[in-house]
Amino acid sequence: MSEPTVTVVIGAYNAMPYLTRCLESVVEQSPGAYTIECLAVDDGSTDGTDKELDRFAAGHPGLVRVVHQPNSGGPSGPRNVALGLARGRYVFFLDADDHLGPHALRRMIDMAERNHSDVVLGKYVGVDCNVPTSMFEADQDVVDLATSRVWNALAPHKLFRRSFLDERGLRFDEDIRIGEDRLFVTKAYLQASTISVLASEDCYYKVKRDDQGNITSGFSDLMKRFEVGRRLMAAIAVHSEPGPVRDAALLRTFRGGLLDSFSWRFPLLDESDRREAMDMVKEQLDAFYTPELDARMTAPHRLFAHCARHGLHRELLEIIEFLKEERSRRRPAPAVIVDGGRAYAAYPYFRDGTAGIPDSCYDITGELRQDDRLDAVEWRRIRRGGVLRLRGYGRIENVPTTEPATELVLRLRDDGREVRLPTRPAPLPDAAPGHALDDALAGFTAEIDLTRALDGAPLPKGVWDVYLNVRTQGLSTRRRFGARKADGAAAATGGRSGGLQVKPYYTLGYGNLSLDVTAASRGRREKWLPKRLRRQMRRRLGGLGRRLGGRSLGRS
Structure with missing residues (x-):
């Protein structure tokens, strides 16, 4: 049997009734000259997902393959199983709750073939939810990782060249259940020879489930999120050299991972866990945090970083509480202090000598709207x-x-x-x-x-x-x-x-x-002449028309 062009990987666990639309979107693709296989791994479902997969496999032999396994506890296991069995030149990771646009695979493969891409991002569409959009303003044959906004899209719902994944040994870490996709995609970005963006086609429809069972942004275990941040930093250090690309990866990881973890959930941890997390973040800040990165942070991020580096536990908790009340509108936004052509947000401990937090942590000049x-x-x-x-x-x-x-x-x-x-x-x-x-x-x-x-x-x-x-x-x-x-x-x-x-x-x-x-337009020029000159021009043109035996020329 010849190898298919693309293998669509679906890891499925209790995905009904969304799974039906997901599978339909695969079998209804218009691949043109390309061929598709759909490899679905049922991860011990108990809601009929296994039976729906078998029904599609029976109805579409040669197109849909199904693997049943005991529950692995997370999405990494099923994805890795499918990667080991995939035969396509490319693989695409599709969540069982979501679905594809009708021409998505063909258009993404066209992009990959034309540019020899290792990774292709197809445009996301949110169905009752928000999705990253900033990187989809226009098609991009070759992305510059130092400046591109693809760092805002670290979910694995992309087209990958399978030989690239195999050669680099890229697989999902199965010992973590939170942030494994971010770690996988970050490693892929930093090792890919070419990354492309397809913005002119609606490719991936991200669906918000009624029970929100596919929404993991809340991170129930905050300490695991800090651990993922540490792994991300280690991966960035291994797979990049100092410079603009590394800075872009670090900025995304600090802002969208480690420092963001100092959220309203942080004060709910035991004090020992809070101090351990601060030490964990301090280790990464000491190793990777530069003045150039600090200048690109928001004021709250700078405050979090300063508190973590200097062991300001009590001050950090008060700042987090202030931000929580501000965002819930129980407290007004901090006053803006203008001094010397700079603007500062008066968050807790601003110009308070007891904490010794520098004014630069409160600087919002670059954030003014x-x-x-x-x-x-x-x-x-x-x-x-x-x-x-x-x-x-x-x-x-x-x-x-x-x-x-x-x-x-x-x-x-x-x-x-x-x-x-x-x-x-x-x-x-x-x-x-x-x-x-x-x-x-x-x-x-x-x-x-x-x-x-x-x-x-x-x-x-x-x-x-x-x-x-x-x-x-x-x-x-x-x-x-x-x-x-x-x-x-x-x-x-x-x-x-x-x-x-x-x-x-x-x-x-x-x-x-x-x-x-x-x-x-030359034909309208006379309308901009004074009335006296327009009347003279018409009289002269009219007389010329009579002398030539033609009709008088009037208004244009």
Whole structure:
């Protein structure tokens, strides 16, 4: 029997009734020239999962194979059994609760064949649950692990080249039941020669079960999560060299593993376990934590790291309690202190000499969020054409707006060239709902004269994306502008300024404002002349038409 192109691996334990849709999505694939086998391992199910697997195997001989085994206690065992029996050139790990898009396997294999990929991520879709999406903005033939957001997708639901897994000895650790997938995928990422992303096809549908039996993000045993973090650090040290790729892996592991484990569950541990966990994290921080990583952390992560490294047990518990109450809205967000052009969140022990925690742990300057709104896009006629007028407001969240200064930035999509345009203060009649009264100062208007926007010269033709810079108290933020709009705010109709035509529009998906600038149509030029000159032109053209024996030329 010839080897199939891909083996779909399903580890199944008490997966009814979701299993039926899962299996249907495999047998209904449109593989084209490729061939599929489905290898399902029943891990001692007691709810009829075993019978449903056998029914599909009987109905699809040669396509569905089933292995029955006693319960192993976790997903690693069934996956490893299937890997040992898989015959496909590729393997894809599919959870029994989830299902595939109809063209998923063919499109992912196409991507892998074209790029000689060891790993292919197909686009995730959440069904009543959230899934990672940041890495699926566009297809990527070759991913740069130093900068890619694939680190946010460490579940094993991907296409892997089987020879790559075998050569590297990649298998799931069976002695852990929490985070085994994160460990497997991290090792695969760091050893793969090529990782690709397929974003143009909905490939994997992650389903939230009614009983939430497939949701493990809660981590019932927190100490095991700390242990997984330690193993991840060891794997990163073995499979990467110091540099940007290692830093990306460490950042994901510190932020999304070790330091995040200091959650509301941490105070529920026995004190001996708490201190053991702090020692475990300190060991990893001392070995791998650098100033460069610290600068990329959030303020709570920096506080957790400092407390763990310096044995501040009581202070750590108080900070965790503060964050828990803040997130549950039983406590307001910490005050923001602006000092020397930096912003600090006044979490517990800020500038408290007894704890000795440095200000840098509270620094949120890089985390500040911009709040803005587009109120109107208006085309205003002037003698020689027109100008585009924008009205709105911009502020920095949680920072009082004093001495406001906003600035529009137009960025040419083709080459990244930027044009900065000043705005004029236009105080809001009332502060925005929920904002402090001084936020009335955040209002602005701006007029864009296309004929003079580029240092007195016409704006080059192309698509210009609109950004808004906001500055106050020595702080600054910037982001794309227009996604949040006032009720009834619509894009202005196109207009002309000199020899340029501009069409404002909102981008698909995010709804941000962009300007499409093109050459003005010659046939419409007379409409921009003064009325006296237009009448003279028509009289002359009309007379010329009669002399040539044709019809008089009227309005265009």
